[in-house]
Amino acid sequence: MVESKEYDVLVIGGGIAGEEAALNLANIGYKVILVEKDLSIGGKMIHLSKVFPTLDCGACITTPKVSETARHPNIEIFTFSEVQDIEKHAENDFSATLIENPRYVTDDCTGCQICEEKCPVVVEDQYQWNLVGRKAVYVPFSIANPRIAVIDIENCSLCGLCEKVCPANAIDFSQVEKKSTIKIRSIIIATGFELFDPLLIPRYGYGKFKNVVTSMQMERQLVPTRPFNNVLRPMDGKMPDNIAYVLCAGSRDETVGNPICSQVCCMYSVKQAQLLMGALPMADVTIYYINIRAFGKGFCEFFQQAKGMGIEFIKGKAGLIKEKENGNLIILYEDIQQGNVKEAEHDLVVLSVGMLPNTDFTEIFKNSRVEQDLYNYVNKVDELCCPAKTNIDGVFVAGTSTGPLDIPDSILSAGAASAEAAGYLNGGVK
Amino acid sequence: MKKTIDIMKEKRKVPQGVKDKIKAFNKLKKKILDSLKEGEKTIPEIAKEMDDDIDAITYNLMTLLKYGFLEAGDIDDNDEYYYYRLKNKE
Ligand SMILES: Cc1cc2nc3c(=O)[nH]c(=O)nc-3n(C[C@H](O)[C@H](O)[C@H](O)COP(=O)(O)OP(=O)(O)OC[C@H]3O[C@@H](n4cnc5c(N)ncnc54)[C@H](O)[C@@H]3O)c2cc1C
Ligand code: SF4
Ligand code: SF4
Numbered sequence: 408m409v410e411s412k413e414y415d416v417l418v419i420g421g422g423i424a425g426e427e428a429a430l431n432l433a434n435i436g437y438k439v440i441l442v443e444k445d446l447s448i449g450g451k452m453i454h455l456s457k458v459f460p461t462l463d464c465g466a467c468i469t470t471p472k473v474s475e476t477a478r479h480p481n482i483e484i485f486t487f488s489e490v491q492d493i494e495k496h497a498e499n500d501f502s503a504t505l506i507e508n509p510r511y512v513t514d515d516c517t518g519c520q521i522c523e524e525k526c527p528v529v530v531e532d533q534y535q536w537n538l539v540g541r542k543a544v545y546v547p548f549s550i551a552n553p554r555i556a557v558i559d560i561e562n563c564s565l566c567g568l569c570e571k572v573c574p575a576n577a578i579d580f581s582q583v584e585k586k587s588t589i590k591i592r593s594i595i596i597a598t599g600f601e602l603f604d605p606l607l608i609p610r611y612g613y614g615k616f617k618n619v620v621t622s623m624q625m626e627r628q629l630v631p632t633r634p635f636n637n638v639l640r641p642m643d644g645k646m647p648d649n650i651a652y653v654l655c656a657g658s659r660d661e662t663v664g665n666p667i668c669s670q671v672c673c674m675y676s677v678k679q680a681q682l683l684m685g686a687l688p689m690a691d692v693t694i695y696y697i698n699i700r701a702f703g704k705g706f707c708e709f710f711q712q713a714k715g716m717g718i719e720f721i722k723g724k725a726g727l728i729k730e731k732e733n734g735n736l737i738i739l740y741e742d743i744q745q746g747n748v749k750e751a752e753h754d755l756v757v758l759s760v761g762m763l764p765n766t767d768f769t770e771i772f773k774n775s776r777v778e779q780d781l782y783n784y785v786n787k788v789d790e791l792c793c794p795a796k797t798n799i800d801g802v803f804v805a806g807t808s809t810g811p812l813d814i815p816d817s818i819l820s821a822g823a824a825s826a827e828a829a830g831y832l833n834g835g836v837k
Numbered sequence: 838m839k840k841t842i843d844i845m846k847e848k849r850k851v852p853q854g855v856k857d858k859i860k861a862f863n864k865l866k867k868k869i870l871d872s873l874k875e876g877e878k879t880i881p882e883i884a885k886e887m888d889d890d891i892d893a894i895t896y897n898l899m900t901l902l903k904y905g906f907l908e909a910g911d912i913d914d915n916d917e918y919y920y921y922r923l924k925n926k927e
Pocket of ligand 2 (some may be wrong): 518558
């Protein structure tokens, strides 16, 4: 029988919260297994441009943390992997099934991308939020960790070219899914959030009108590794000069099942608007908002700074978006201050999509169930005294798995989770 | 030496959708590259010569740019559209 590998802590999810929690625990000597579903660790943050309110470069902050996590001798990372059937047998005694999906590329890959050049298949690049194509064999993105290729087998034409040209002999179509059992003493759930799908609000025309984009697509347009050669309209490559932001797209909206505020959209929109003023100095930027929620340190000043730069703020709720033949968009909105309905034309509309719970955690436990709160995030059963505690002793929660949070708050939450997990491992906090 | 691709070929068939994607990309790739052989053009200029949707042209042109077939030149006089030209792939 194969021996199951043992660790002190299982961290599920390798976003900023999972990395922080794993590092804290690894630094005090615990053996950590970090399981990430995606091809790279880094979560959403690794794809962001700059961060509010300091406008520091997102990648410059996150990549050192990503590499520290990847290199730490006490952390073993499994990307493109999942855990299932977690069982609690006693305190400090959990087991789980680890599932490693095949990449069809071995660790010998140097990330040279020669295979990518030769591969004949082009499909939408999910790491550029579908604004541009990628190949069926691809290195996920330039700062991915691990920076090795993967074959999207569903879209592979089985031409064999990648295997023929790979100088490192790293292509291996014989790989299969691997399952093993692991034993752990404690667990941190850091599976993060999902982005609201704007197709659920058909009156905004997302998917139908190519110049209606999401804030995540705009984040990608604002990074140096952007999908286009500048910030451009996806329909026709025009440089936009009159951009609108529609805030609360899918947040604070009972009709789409998400009544709460996503906490980050106001500030990331104010951030993007400022970055756009830098990237496109001639452009007008208008933000349609219900309320601006600038509650953190320096946030109000950041908002005032945006106003000072000439960004227009209209207290208005966008009702309908229509498309003109030239791709421009007409927004019909309720002017909340004046109490009437108005129209405005823009050449690009950004929907500031909100955060939704990622409910994966409800399906990965076998003999117990992690409680959800009213909004389907992980329930914090003792929020005031032990903010990372869940209903299962020994299972803690970090980051946006607990609810909408920005990066600093996700890091704080991960700090709490690692401290509480360390306490539990030492026979203290349950 | 047996290539591992043969193992996969025994297990899977190539879906029709994948074959269609290859065809669609190659068709637009050829049209865009042929059009730019005449000299640098903006996306609307390329679109005028074809009956394909302009958003499909933009998507595929940007993919060709990403994979080094093209490069971006200057922006037009109205500061609206960039010119794109063939890149010498050496
Ligand atoms: C457009 C946009 C712009 C933003 N800009 C800013 C900003 O400027 N400043 C700021 O402070 N915040 C910003 N944020 C918020 C920021 O992205 C979040 O605060 C942060 O990413 C939360 O990190 P996290 O680790 O909790 O979650 P995530 O980043 O979602 O990471 C979760 C990780 O868990 C993995 N995972 C999920 N399910 C599983 C599973 N079942 N098994 C294993 N792994 C799993 C995911 O693949 C992912 O890697 C922005 C958000 C958006 C949408
Ligand atoms: S699989 Fe081979 S060809 Fe492709 S990136 Fe890796 S080393 Fe390069
Ligand atoms: S075998 Fe598949 S992944 Fe490899 S080059 Fe051909 S289509 Fe691309």
